[in-house]
Amino acid sequence: MATFKVKNKRPRFGNPRSDKHKQKPKYKKKDSRLKFSVNDEAAEITRLSEQYTTSEIDGKSKFSDFPLSKKTLQGLAQANYKIPTAIQRESILPALLGKDILAAAKTGSGKTLAFLIPIFEKLYTRQWTRLDGLGALIITPTRELALQIFEVVAKIGKHHDFTTGLIIGGQNLKFEKNRLHQLNIIICTPGRLLQHMDQNPLFDSTNLKILVLDEADRCLDMGFETAMNSIIENLPVERQTLLFSATQTKSVKDLARLNLKNPIYIAPHDSEEYTTPNRLQQNYVAIELSEKLTMLWSFLKAHPKQKIIVFFATCKQVKYFYEIFRKLRPNILLLPLYGGMNQEKRNKIYAEFCARSNVCMMSTDIASRGLDFPKVNWVVQLDCPEDATQYIHRAGRTARLNNSGESLLVVLPHEESGVVGMLEKTKVPINKINIDEKQLFSPLIKIQSFLAQSPELKEMAKRAFVAYVKSVALMKDKSVFDVSKLDLEGYAKSLGLLVTPRVRFLSKMGGKPKNVNTDVKVTLDEDDEDDDGELFTVKEQTVQKPSGPSDDLPLCAEPKKKVTKVKLLKKSLVVNKKICFDDSGHALEDAIENDVYNIEKARAQLRLADAEDKERYKNLKKARRIAKKEKLKRKAEEEDDDQFDSGEENSVDLDWLPDPDKVYSKDNLVDDKNVVSSPIEKATSRKKSSKKRKIAINVGDITLTEAERLAMNLLQ
Template sequence: MAKFKIKTKSPASNVPKTTNGKPKEGKKPNKFKFSVKNEDAEIAQLTERYSTVKIEENCSFSDFPLSKKTLQGLTQGQYKKPTAIQRESILPALQGKDILAAAKTGSGKTLAFLIPVFEHLYINRWTRLDGLGALIITPTRELALQIFETVAKIGKLHDFTTGLIIGGQNLKFETKRLHQLNIIICTPGRLLQHMDQNPLFDCTNFKMLVLDEADRCLDMGFETAMNAIIGNLPITRQTLLFSATQTKSVKDLARLNMKDPVYVAPHEKEQYTTPNRLQQNYVVLELGDKLMMLWSFLKAHSKQKIIVFFATCKQVKYFYQIFRKLRPNILLLPLYGGMNQEKRNNIYGEFCTRNNVCLMATDIASRGLDFPKVNWVVQLDCPEDTTQYIHRAGRTARLNTSGESLLVLLPQEEEGVVAMLEKTKVPINKISIDQKQLFSPIVKIQSFLAQSPELKETAKRAFIAYVKSVALMKNKKIFDVAKLDLDSYAKSLGLLVAPRVRFLSKIGIKNVKNVKADVSVTIAEDEEDSEGELFTVKQSDKPVLDQAQSTSDSCPVSTQVHKKKMTKVKILKRSLVTNKKITFEESGDANENHDEDEVYDIEKARAQLRLVDAADKERYKDLRKAKRIAKKEKGKRKADDAEMDEFPSEEDDSVDLNWLPDPDKVYKNGDHTETGMKEQVPKKKRKIIEKIDDITLTEAEQLAMNLLL
């Protein structure tokens, strides 16, 4: 649901009450008619100061040429002194220049671009009728929500309307109100959807474009959406780019039509690129020990605020579910991209307000989010590059506070990652873990997986997702799938056997680190059963083949292995022993010595089964034919009966005679004779009946008429 901030002033509300057309005594005269002139004078004064003011290092916000409404909002938000990035970027932005700013995490970049947005619209006397004036684009929904809250905090005295447009919310509600917004804070996907589908979207008067975390907005993940968005915006505009790891690509700057941008990097000449109060350490562990280390770490730091970063969403989901069952003495919260937006907002707000809590998240929580009072940032999975590391570690030690960061590396990752961090001026120290402080919950995890098939499937998905994430990394010198001990990693997740990762077999890598292969026989996992079963296979006395050798084209053994690969069904068929007829003597001893004719012949039995099967099919066919014939005959009989019943005869036994009178009532005492009939007929009618035989036809007709009357 889009959130809007709308504030208007009514001139009638400022007119004092009158008596007989005159102001009441003791009331000051109305100053509303002078407010427009005062505003014009303030705008003229501010525009003159843009080119003359000089900002010193120990200045305050009041030293900047800012409007009274903005200064009052900053004071109410308890912002007194500007940071380094704010001192160097606000004034050039007020002068209308394009900005390319890079600063450390937690250095106050949000205010550095919000203040110029407010001032630019204020100087141009922007109203709701002017439509869209500024557009702020962020890569994540949580960051957009955080910026919107900051706008509501410091810009509440301005008369601008602000809207939050992100995915997962009511699209119809946003569509109806989008044309009323002066400032839009959004993510690229939802903004492009409105541009394509919403006829009310209008950017004719557009003035400013702001990209927060600009390097992420312009990378390959958002390239298509950003190109379409930039193509729909006016060319004449002011563009501000802000990030902790800023892009300097000429291609990116050309896409944005930036003209002589001012590069602002106050921390570029400092000794380190990360905050000074951030203590950074790393530890080297085997892949199978990561879960045990994290469990022990949470048990030892149960009263602190921690963020744990994983490589994939499925890992976050599994670790959250299994750790919640283990019940550590700390609140656990998950945050990943596949969650419902309302749930993501609730988790984000709860983590900000809690103290003893652990947030398990993917990299959606690594960009720009200002979590208060975070004590530890644990990167359980190695980041792809130094940019990702800096953004992850930057969730702590923000705005002159202290914090600690712990990076977990595999032995094959240590050399390359440490060299990469040192090259980008990131100080990091190696520490070791006391083995006595490690506690393994593997037994409990295995029992939980045995009780819950759904949890077991989640563990398999987490395993496969991690392997795929390592395989997709660009730096193959650091991230090598062939060096991963997948068998021990699967056991650490509670799985008895490592699940099959199909794409590994395509590139010639097996799931297990070291595999002893027999030249004559090799067993492959069943595709339908991801866990497989254990089979005992005779191994050759030849030395163990290295993975690189087994996959090389020059090794003749690898070709033989592929040709003689067998499935479980083939092995069972080969080991099948035909039954033998065994007889028992009178003494009870078994006698297996029979002639060859008495031995059970499987081929002969198969031939007999085929004959019996053919006979059964023929018999079944005859039965079906007989049923069809009987059904047709029955239908014909029913049709013939229906034709006969259409014109029934008078002698049909089915004629209803219930309408006839009862003879017992007509004849007295049940006497049906002529005497009985005469007794039942009245005397007057009886005389008439006796004369009927002697009357003529004319007299009979006259008699009938009399009787009817």
């Protein structure tokens, strides 16, 4: 690491050596963390353990009234958590006593602290260290919720010495593997945790003391059933289990899977009149399917300076609506959030939405569970939720912790009665409002022009159309969600499509025979990383059930084999016939010929054509091979020519020099004074030159020793 020295500057005026201008010594700030000796911690742990059994829930108006450690109280105070909520007040003390808890509370009631405080206290009283390994495991259904819990742990647990890790998909798996065995608290999603259990030999959960399922009903449903069953099998049986959710599960099957021992059911809001927050104003509007996009665009234009969340049913709808609205340029920032996005981008969008005050986030149900977005003004459910539980979680993103908010549900006319009745059964107050048609502004012409200019955008519109139709077709309550009543042509036109896309899913459902019930299993994975794949994974199991009771028929028949188009064509194939008629127009039975289409003859012709094609291909291949060889040969010759030419081109041009034969010829020899030599000298030079010529001719026939002697004689 490079180091730099900074010289002290002298004062501009006065004596530089005076004490007045000397720099004051810098003192380090004292660490704000509480430091205790081993004896103090042991005494505090003993005191807390005694208070757990003697304390009562009644009369606890502050966190300081609970038997909590000083480190936990200091972290709560610095994070401005002073007064506990109803769910915190009723669940902290039983959790400290080590009991299993099944807790249900309204959205935004502070369930995160209700299970984080017992985790810190239990590990602190057991003097948990890094060498003890995993002590608490928190499982959440979404990555954003896991990240939010991790941030809360960093706030209130910074005075403790526990190591905490965030294990979610989309991160560096190798980095997590090398550090997993050093973590005391792990916050994770089911898929990533199961991957570490299968692939990481360093993962060890034998010392686990507390298991927490946040949004437990979502973690235990069909989407995570397989993963959760595998995770629970690898966890120790002797542990404390805490389940928290706004809509808690009471299924005996789910509770049996978790091995709960005499769980305490805590629901402080069951006695209240409504299951949603009191300051949440809930409305719904019934409009046609073709008017949804126009209604949303007009709504955003009318609320430019507010914080809005718009929920869609599928990822492809979020992609298309985000792209087309961004091109329309509303007076509000648009952000998309769905499961197929890169994790880094998801984190960035989540942080940006939390920080801004005038923004609209288009999202799937990935943002409907547990996320604490600050100061959300509106929650718009553009696509109707599947059930009341999904509606409660979506609407709960606003009006959190005694804040006010508004929720708007968009339903189709044929869905109105069923959805309203479903919400009234779960004690959800909702009012119907009407939209003034004068305030609706349709951007259909601009959308059609954008789709005509961009084929990619047009393809996105088709995918959004098909994805929405599939989502409605796969809803459980068929009495409310009926695909046959959808105005598909009008919906396609509202998206900017001139031609209604074909939905093969509907043709399969329409071809269902009578007296046959088709059970469709739907697997919805919110964290799917494949953007181009289908949102739903549909597995069809066709079970034939007789209309009346019969003891001879089996309970479940084998599923029918899939009939392809090729098989249908083979079944409907009819051989051509040649029919002759007489003069009166009657067909002659003897003249009917059925062998017009001779299959054997056609096969022979095909074989002959194949042989000709093979021979032609063989000759063509041979000709190409010969041409290739000739080309390589010509190329080699050209390279040789270039090699010889290159020597001449790179040599020095000596054309300007005189011809040495003419200058140094025997007839034209001149001396330095430009005087011609005498005849005697000419004769002498001729004799010497002839002698040298003879010596040069015979040099090739002598040995090396003779050549050396000759050279010495010549030099002498």
